[in-house]
Amino acid sequence: MxxxxxxxxxxxxxxxxxxxxxxxxxRQLKLLRPQKTVRRGGSDGQAAEPGAAAAAPDAAVDAASDAPDAQTAASATPVEAGAGGTLTQAAASATPAETASATPAETASAAPAAPPQDFDAAADAARAAAGADAAALAAAAEAAASLPPARPHSEHDHxxxxxxxxxxxxxxxxxxxxxxxxxxxxxxxxxxxxxxxxxxxxxxxxxxxxxxxxxxxxxxxxxxxxxxxxxxxxxxxxxxxxxxxxxxxxxxxxxxxxxxxxxxxxxxxxxxxxxxxxxxxxxxxxxxxxxxxxxxxxxxxxxxxxxxxxxxxxxxxxxxxxxxxxxxxxxxxxxxxxxxxxxxxxxxxxxxxxxxxxxxxxxxxxxxxxxxxxxxxxxxxxxxxxxxxxxxxxxxxxxxxxxxxxxxxxxxxxxxxxxxxxxxxxxxxxxxxxxxxxxxxxxxxxxxxxxxxxxxxxxxxxxxxxxxxxxxxxxxxxxxxxxxxxxxxxxxxxxxxxxxxxxxxxxxxxxxxxxxxxxxxxxxxxxxxxxxxxxxxxxxxxxxxxxxxxxxxx
CATH class of the missing domain: 1.20.1740.10 (Amino acid/polyamine transporter I)
Structure with missing residues (x-):
């Protein structure tokens, strides 16, 4: 040659x-790099995890029982649901459809205050509100499942x-x-x-x-x-x-x-x-x-x-x-x-x-x-x-x-x-x-x-x-x-x-x-x-x- x-x-x-x-x-550096957590739900229009939604009522009850008075119980700290959705303790009278269409802030402001003397009533209200939120989240999850999936990120473009x-x-x-x-x-x-x-x-x-x-x-x-x-x-x-x-x-x-x-x-x-x-x-x-x-x-x-x-x-x-x-x-x-x-x-x-x-x-x-x-x-x-x-x-x-x-x-x-x-x-x-x-x-x-x-x-x-x-x-x-x-x-x-x-x-x-x-x-x-x-x-x-x-x- x-x-x-x-x-x-x-x-x-x-x-x-x-x-x-x-x-x-x-490739090694990419594996060591911390991955960003993609939060779905809430304002992103994606549904939360179904398991997290099912666990929401018990979490809401715990928040209500720890509140010093009924007013605090009615506006307890929002509970994180799924990958970023927010469950608020809304009024027991809210329907699932209303809860699904309302934002967390609107739901919290619309919740009627429970009588300050009755902790059981506050707990019941919180449980009902959380149950309504769970039903709304389940409906949102079903709707999201019918949408085409987002294209996942890939190193290989097309x-x-x-x-x-x-x-x-x-x-x-x-x-x-x-x-x-x-x-x-x-x-x-x-x-x-x-x-x-x-x-x-x-x-x-x-x-x-x-x-x-x-x-x-x-x-x-x-x-x-x-x-x-x-x-x-x-x-x-x-x-x-x-x-x-x-x-x-x-x-x-x-x-x-x-x-x-x-x-x-x-x-x-x-x-x-x-x-x-x-x-x-x-x-x-x-x-x-x-x-x-x-x-x-x-x-x-x-x-x-x-x-x-x-x-x-x-x-x-x-x-x-x-x-x-x-x-x-x-x-x-x-x-x-x-x-x-x-x-x-x-x-x-x-x-x-x-x-x-x-x-x-x-x-x-x-x-x-x-x-x-x-x-x-x-x-x-x-x-x-x-x-x-x-x-x-x-x-x-x-x-x-x-x-x-x-x-x-x-x-x-x-x-x-x-x-x-x-x-x-x-x-x-x-x-x-x-x-x-x-x-x-x-x-x-x-x-x-x-x-x-x-x-x-x-x-x-x-x-x-x-x-x-x-x-x-x-x-x-x-x-x-x-x-x-x-x-x-x-x-x-x-x-x-x-x-x-x-x-x-x-x-x-x-x-x-x-x-x-x-x-x-x-x-x-x-x-x-x-x-x-x-x-x-x-x-x-x-x-x-x-x-x-x-x-x-x-």
Whole structure:
């Protein structure tokens, strides 16, 4: 292994160990911290404990018997009831409904004074008042039980439906938006009508398979295992660990590919640093805390930064296309259409491999994890489908801006990284920076898919929190070391074949087969799932053959 790779791995292992130690100390301090007592009842509108309410009459009698005169007995010290409710010694004539609607102060002021000579009468009045309060408290408890419970505090936050849509866009767009103009212009070009049709078809199919994944999981009781192989297991299909391994290889290759882009972007920006130095700086500082956490909801903040970069880059390319206004054919379909749809090979491209539209909407390595991150109150397959659909629609808009903007600006001269068609202008430099930020924000999301895939393959090993954390640190170190040692040109064919086979399988085959074999889904969804799985299998075979043939020519 090269010295740079060793340095990256060592730095990541040290950073991860320090992070785990700090997290452990925080948990210990949290356990030692005194907990606040939440008082319910009284002014909070919550009922007191039933047991405390039942014990209130005897406590009121004791207070009355200890009073020096009847007046004191009638206004004895309020008795604490339950978790904060207050029982006052009200008049014996007060009805339970009146007591329930009156405040403690009003109840005390409304209580008639007992004759000062008769302690027994005072005790009887106090007992009756306490009994009325107990009945009112019981009625309040019954009413409170019918209310939805308050959301308990949890260290793990969740995502709203809108936040999930934003995270999905940040996951989908960074790696697929730049090469689409080159793909659309290849082989004589593709008209805008078939290009839009391809975007709509693959975006809708991806959304539907995410919906199927949620339906299958929900039908099984909402399985807590977030790995994609859970769908395979629920369908009672053999080789679930092969699915975990395939997703792990896919995500690991994509992570190494994305890490390689960081160095290229830094070199283009004028930073004359080695590949190992760039990767060590990026992985240790901004990426390690994001990649090693268990809560995907915290990644929404980095996703917002990535979305800002994506938005600027897409608008920049759209404006460039509008300014040049080269003609774009409407209905042309040719050899380039297959390039746009389902092949990923061009060995002459040193910077970026094009992302075929067949896998441009791939985020299914996190399909179940995203579903579980939804707010419990919003979590349902229908809501999930709406979030996924909104994310796919926004992604299609971004892809349309970069595709048609690049074609209208440069035509057949568009490069696989369309930003390389621009000179070193301020706008182009900012677009490259925005792309880099977007890739940085998408890296932890891909790494999350890698983590859950390996966790699913070895559940017994990662059952212990310390071993799980150490495994994830070592995994991040391995990805960084691999990216520091091997460039995109070294592993380009492997990554493209992974996308053509494993990527298509993750998007279409696994969710489709799981739905087709689910006994809980309606026949229509089962039939549609089987059709999607069959089509995905054909696309995987065809894409792999096209990729291999393209590389064989070079």
């Amino acid at each position: 090269a010295p740079g790779s060793v340095a990256v791995a060592c730095l990541l292992l040290l950073h991860g160990a320090l992070g785990n130690t700090i997290a452990s100390k925080r 995502l709203s439906a809108r936040e999930l849509a934003a995270v999905i866009v940040a996951d989908l767009t960074p790696h697929g938006m730049l090469p689409l103009a080159w793909a659309a212009a290849a082989g004589g070009g593709t008209g805008w009508v078939p290009a839009v049709a391809l975007l709509a078809t693959f975006g809708a199919a991806s959304t539907y398979t995410l919906f199927l994944a949620a339906r299958v999981s929900e039908a099984a009781g909402g399985s807590p295992a977030p790995a994609l192989s859970t769908l395979w297991r629920l369908a009672r299909l053999p080789g679930a660990r092969c699915v975990d391994g395939g997703v792990a290889v896919l995500c690991g290759g994509c992570c190494a590919f994305a890490a390689d882009l960081f160095h290229a972007l830094a070199a283009r920006a004028g930073f004359a640093a080695s590949r190992a130095a760039v990767l060590a700086a990026l992985l240790v500082a901004p990426l390690s805390p994001l990649c090693l956490g268990d809560d995907l909801s915290v990644l929404k903040y980095s996703s917002y930064a990535g979305l800002a970069g994506v938005a600027y880059t897409s608008v920049f390319l759209a404006r460039a296309g509008a300014a040049a206004a080269l003609p774009v054919p409407a209905l042309r379909v040719g050899a380039g259409t297959a390039v746009l749809a389902n092949t990923r090979g061009d060995a002459a491209s040193p910077f970026i491999r094009r992302a075929a539209l067949v896998v441009a909407f791939l985020c299914h390595y996190n399909a179940l994890q995203y579903y579980q991150e939804l707010e419990p109150a919003e979590r349902s397959p229908r809501t999930y489908a709406k979030s996924a659909g909104a994310g796919a629609l926004a992604t299609a808009v971004v892809f349309g801006c970069t595709l048609f903007g690049g074609v209208a600006a440069f035509g057949g001269a568009a490069l696989p990284n369309v930003l390389n068609n621009f000179g070193d202008t301020g706008g182009a430099a900012l677009a490259r920076l925005g792309t880099g930020v977007a890739i940085l924000s998408g890296f932890p999301l891909m790494f999350a898919g890698l983590k859950v895939a390996l966790d699913g393959a070895a559940p017994a090993w990662v059952a212990r929190r310390d071993r799980r954390a150490a495994t994830h640190v070592a995994l991040l170190a391995a990805v960084g070391a691999a990216a520091a040692k091997a460039s995109e040109d070294d592993v380009g064919l492997i990554i493209e074949l992974l996308g053509s086979t494993l990527g298509v399988a993750a998007v279409y085959v696994v969710p489709g087969l799981a739905a087709a074999r689910s006994a809980a889904l309606p026949p229509a969804h089962k039939a549609a799932g089987g059709a999607v799985a069959a089509a995905g299998s054909l696309l995987a075979v065809g894409g792999s053959l096209l990729t291999y043939k393209t590389h064989a020519k070079h």
